[in-house]
Amino acid sequence: KGILKFEYSIATPQVYTHKFEINEPQHHYYNVGLWSGGDSNNFLLDILFYKNNNVLNIGYHSTRIGISEYNEDRQYMDDISMENLKKRDVAYLFYNKYLLKGLYLSFKLSSYYTSNLYLDDNFLDFLIGIQYNIEI
Numbered sequence: 170k171g172i173l174k175f176e177y178s179i180a181t182p183q184v185y186t187h188k189f190e191i192n193e194p195q196h197h198y199y200n201v202g203l204w205s206g207g208d209s210n211n212f213l214l215d216i217l218f219y220k221n222n223n224v225l226n227i228g229y230h231s232t233r234i235g236i237s238e239y240n241e242d243r244q245y246m247d248d249i250s251m252e253n254l255k256k257r258d259v260a261y262l263f264y265n266k267y268l269l270k271g272l273y274l275s276f277k278l279s280s281y282y283t284s285n286l287y288l289d290d291n292f293l294d295f296l297i298g299i300q301y302n303i304e305i
Contacts, residue, residue, distance in 0.1 A: 174215040180207050208235035222267035232257045234286075258282040265300075273300040 205211060215228040234255035261279040268274055277296040284290055 170219045172215075172217045172219075174213065174217070176213040177211070179210045180205070205232050205234045209233060224263070224265040226261075226263040226265075228261050228263070230257075230259045230261075253285070255285045256283060257286055271302045273303070274298075275300060 210233050212231040213228070214230075215226060218225040232255075234257075236253060259279055259281050261277060263277040264275070266274045266276075275296070275298040277294075277298075279294040279296075281287075281292050281294060282290070
């Protein structure tokens with residue numbers, strides 16, 4: 170058994186911004202809603218396999234972030250130079266292993282390729298987790 174998931178979203182520059190700073194849709198400087206804010210596009214591709222309560226997920230997520238600003242005349246990503254464009258591409262492998270009733274062990278390996286977003290542009294991320302009473 171398996172599932173193929175595909176998602177694509179575009180947010181114009183005027184989304185998640187306001188002409189008055191106090192009305193910005195943020196919580197402690199993090200966007201509320203779409204994590205990448207306005208003037209961005211997101212692409213997600215996931216392939217999930219299920220067998221005996223175990224889950225294998227192979228995926229790819231790509232994000233491009235421009236400058237979100239309140240300006241009715243601006244078009245989507247039209248005035249952004251390549252130096253200001255924030256990029257994030259993530260390829261990942263996730264495995265959720267069923268141990269016993271309600272107990273799971275999770276492994277995730279992600280490879281990040283970024284620019285203008287984090288302190289390090291390219292890095293690996295490894296996660297090990299234990300879940301109890303959380304069904305996937």
